[in-house]
């Protein structure tokens with residue numbers, strides 16, 4: 636088995652807010668991330684897939700194909716969008732780095748031919764990232 | 772859903788690799804320029820990975836503000852702009868980045884809001900160290 640990682644980038648706006656809480660509670664837990672006017676990040680996505688090397692092509696997956704899948708399933712939906720307001724999975728779930736990694740996993744699961752999704756890593760900033768391995 | 776959150780912290784510090792168990796010549800032979808008498812320094816980068824269930828209320832493994840406050844009080848306030856050799860933790864052991872990584876792992880075990888998975892320390896951009904206690908690091 637070999638692991639292969641492909642990167643993609645998207646730039647999006649978001650804010651953190653739990654509707655079940657008071658404004659004060661939101662401020663206390665989420666700090667400046669609770670500003671409802673939103674703020675934004677340059678996100679970097681790293682998708683790692685696991686598979687066997689095809690003896691003929693020498694590939695685990697066709698990188699061009701993987702790039703197209705990431706573009707179609709994730710980047711075209713998230714890039715230059717407001718995650719809370721324009722991306723359906725964040726109508727309820729708060730678009731934290733953890734939840735973005737889980738949502739991207741769910742978008743990609745079963746869509747990559749000949750390889751198994753191994754890890755989704757999302758960098759919100761160079762000093763902060765979340766990993767999801769499909770563990771429920 | 773179990774997720775892993777990694778946060779990077781940065782601090783410059785000086786150190787000198789030297790063991791009292793060796794004589795001067797052995798120290799020079801083993802540690803090379805890292806044994807130069809007045810020490811030298813690095814911009815250390817520490818990457819702490821914690822894990823846990825994502826809280827449906829907050830969308831978080833743990834509140835980043837809590838992790839940052841813990842790191843400020845227990846890591847940065849202690850190591851930032853210091854001479855590592857003068858700290859208690861290196862009184863008995865050489866201030867290699869292996870030992871530093873193990874010490875930082877010990878420190879972050881005290882962070883109770885999430886499970887500590889591993890500590891990764893970069894001494895320079897060309898070398899780095901990982902410690903996760905007595906677990907197999909391969910699949911993390």
Ligand SMILES: [Zn+2]
Pocket residue numbers: 649668674675676
């Ligand atoms: Zn943000």
